[in-house]
Amino acid sequence: VIVCGAGQVGSTIARHLATEGIDVTVVDISPDQARRADESYDVRGMVGHASHPEVLERAGARDADMLIAVTRSDEVNMVACQVAYSLFNVRRRIARVRHNGYLEPIWKGLYASDQLPIDVIISPEVEVANGIVRRLRTPGAFDTVSLADGRVHLLGVHCNTGACSLVGRRMKELSSSGGSGIVVGAIVRNGQTFVPRGEDQVQQGDDVYVITERSHLDRVMTYLGHEEQIARRIVIVGGGNVGLNLASRIAHSASPISLKVIEHSRERAEFISRELGDAAVVLQGDALDKDVLIEANVQSAETIIAVTNDDETNIFASVLAKREGCTRAITLVNKTSYEHVLPALGIDAVVSPSNITISTILRHVRHRSVSALYTLREISGR
Amino acid sequence: VIEATAQEGSRLVKGTLRDAVLPDGMLVGALVRNGEVIIPTSSTRVHPGDNIIAVVSYRALRKAEAILAGPSSGAGV
Secondary structure, eight states, rough: EEEEEHHHHHHHHHHHHHOOOOOEEEEEESSSHHHHHHHSSSSSEEEOOOTTTTHHHHHHHHGOOOOEEEEHHHHHHHHHHHHHHHHHHHHEEEEEEEOOOGGGGGGGGGSSTTOOSSEEOHHHHHHHHHHHHHHHSSOOOOOEEEEEGEEEEEOOOOEOOOTTBBBOOGGGGGGGGTTTEEEEEEETTEEEOOOOOOTTBOTTEEEEEEEGGGGGGGHHHHHHTTOOOOOSSSEOOOHHHHHHHHHHHHHTTTOOEEEEEEEEEEHHHHHHHHHHHOOOOEEOOTTTTTHHHHHGGGGGGGGGOOOOOOOHHHHHHHHHHHHHHEEEEEOOOOOOGGTTTTTTTTTTTEEOOOHHHHHHHHTSOOOOTTTEEEOOOOTTTO | OEEEOOOOSSSGSBBBBHOOOOOEEEEEEEEEEEEEEEOOOOTTTTOOOOOEEEEGGGHHHHHHHHHHGGGSSSOOO
């Protein structure tokens, strides 16, 4: 496997594949990044421009089964896939493509097998927006994954109150005690994650991942002691690709929702205001400014969704909004080093574009009997 | 969490989930059969062709793949 780009996503994927005994070469334009990849893991790091034929040949493209292109540049990723296909017959090609202009459904013909031959296109911004929309639908869960084409849901839920009916039950007794239609897939206790056996019990304070049918979501959330209402007043911080995509999807949802978007740049604010029309109120200003948050009425909002391209802005805007009285915060955070302090800051749900990208890509690199793989945040890497 | 298709001849389809003796760190959370969702118990039988959703710890991943794999991926039967 050749991985183009040794950023956070590329190097995590390379490490995962290497631990499974797969021969991995990482190509990066920066000598520093390439050297770091070469030193720290059981992978080969190589300096070079990831879409140049000569570089890919040196990386072993002639013998490669798969190319994963996750450099910063959409164009480099696309051309790397084309070169891998046309010159080296690399069998499978995965690329990260971010820019909306390449993703519009009407231009889908571009990726037909005889055109720009990319088998799997990963677009983190779209997946992040999908993940947030799912979280809005089940506000009591800190994580939700949709499985089997949406028929089955995996929910991450805190069992932190006595209202959770799972507490104290043995797994094997669940179906005979009102918990039919629920399987507890994993328990997180004191930072350790494990797959429970029939004798295991859920304790108060655990985080659990449960699997259930979509049509039973409401009943299951009630069983788990979570009856949070779906938000009617939402504030979005950041009007970039994620924020705009999210805002238009919320605006088009069935139930009436009061939506406000805070965007720093005047030009961008005017643009999204035109795009969204009457569906949302767009405020231009700094979300770290208390007056701006008050103007957006965060004190009476149920949910703030912070999705700027700056982790620190997202975290602090969420914390400030909750201090003003906002009920819930959904926060986009890329840096994994912050993961452990976020719950203590009162952030209810974290979405990570790089985690989403990594688990989407790993889903496509599995044994052929496995069609999909999702990584739970707490388990990842361990 | 993995999604997989139950293979004809794999250990998973030989009897009930209890009989399959899944390794520590592997659990079948749901089956989809002909578009219908089944939340299994230990006496549920998996049929070939069922779509399986399973939770597997990293340590059990190899063993899980072995259980899911059909006989063709073995000694070339």
